[in-house]
Amino acid sequence: MKTMIVSDFATLRPTLVQLVGICTVVALFMGYATGAVASGAAAVAAMTPFMLLFSLAAIDEQGGWERFRLTLPVTRRQVVFGRYATLGIIAVATIAFALALSFATLAVLSLLPAPVVPAGLAPAENPPAAIIGGVVGGVCVIMVGMAVALPLIMRFGMTKATRLVPAVVVIFLALGVGFFGEGIQPAGALADFMQWLDTGSNYLVAAALMVAAAAVIYGASALVAAKLYEQRTF
Template sequence: MRRAYLIEMTVLRDYARQLLGLGLFIAICLSVGMHSIVAVPGLLCMLYFIMGALSTAAYDEQNNWGLYRLTLPVSRRDVILGRYAVIVTLGISGMLVGLIGTLGLSIVVSVLNVSLDIQSLFALTQEHVMTVIFTMMFCMLMGVVVASVETPIYVRFGQTKATQWVPLITIVLFIAPFLLFGGSGLFESGAISMESLRQFFAFLETPQGLAMWCVAAIVIAALVLTLSIAVSIKLYERREL
């Protein structure tokens, strides 16, 4: 798998550098535009997971790279494992770039002669740090789910055919949970009360609740990735290129 991973990273090297530079610029612009630093690392993490799935599939069909790669001393299983390792690498890189960008902006604002209101918006207070961690884990989980659903589709049908369906699938993944939850009647039946939700979110605002949320998000993301890898390996082994 290590060899397949290094091959993929070599192919995507220039693209990854551009993506990291663009991500740093986006992080600063979003922080300034939103007057907040809390959401940027999570948004970049989610974006990079999705872009990782898209870019690895796109390069397969450029100059018949997908066919040529199979002539190299790597198995189809290793190709898939290497691809997912690249996607995870890009996702984590997006998170780190977002953190570096927001941290740098916070430091710059703190030393500039600006009003206290603006300094408080970009200050690294405990509340801001906890919110950054919560949104980062949530967006990471969303990015993993989208990438884990899209990648087997790319593996099975190729980037050209899959592109017709992936946008719709992505939209469904983001909207369907809210539609199902809202139309399930759980609130109307009293199975879930607003007071219970308030208590739950209040617990998440505590250090203990945040720690439990982080562990749960990482475990769920790992399980989703594991299932997606298994499906992709089966599909790729049966695919005729």
């Protein structure tokens, strides 16, 4: 598994350097456009792991690297668990980067005269709990998305999986709409939830609950993906 992780990061090294600059621009633009630092941070946290997932999957199919890798002294389960570990490390690193960028932005804004700072971007309007909750929540949502995508990629390869993943997402959305249509009022529930989040440090409580749920789903997905990858033929 360690070999797989080292290989993945060696492959992604040029992309990671470029992505730091891209994420900085996206975070600043989204923060300014939405009037909230947390929005830019959450956008960066959400897009980075998913982008790198498909980058790695695409590289696997280029030049037959995926087939060649299986000739090395690495088992299929190690390949799967190594890939999941790589993306898990990326997710944690993304959280750290997004938070560091957010608090650095707030530090710079605090040094500027008040009339110069756009409405909503003042440090007082962006509590740390909201930023942490937004970043961690964004990454957890993407981790669940990767938990759906990875087994499909491992079983069918990236080319087929890119057609299947949107279909699976649409099915889950349809099920969600059907569930809410059975009597639950989403607007009222959403309003109550947002009010609860704004109370005290509930952003942190929600983030902790999402981390626990995402970790369980991600771990279960790894076991499913390993089983599917062992059955795959090339």
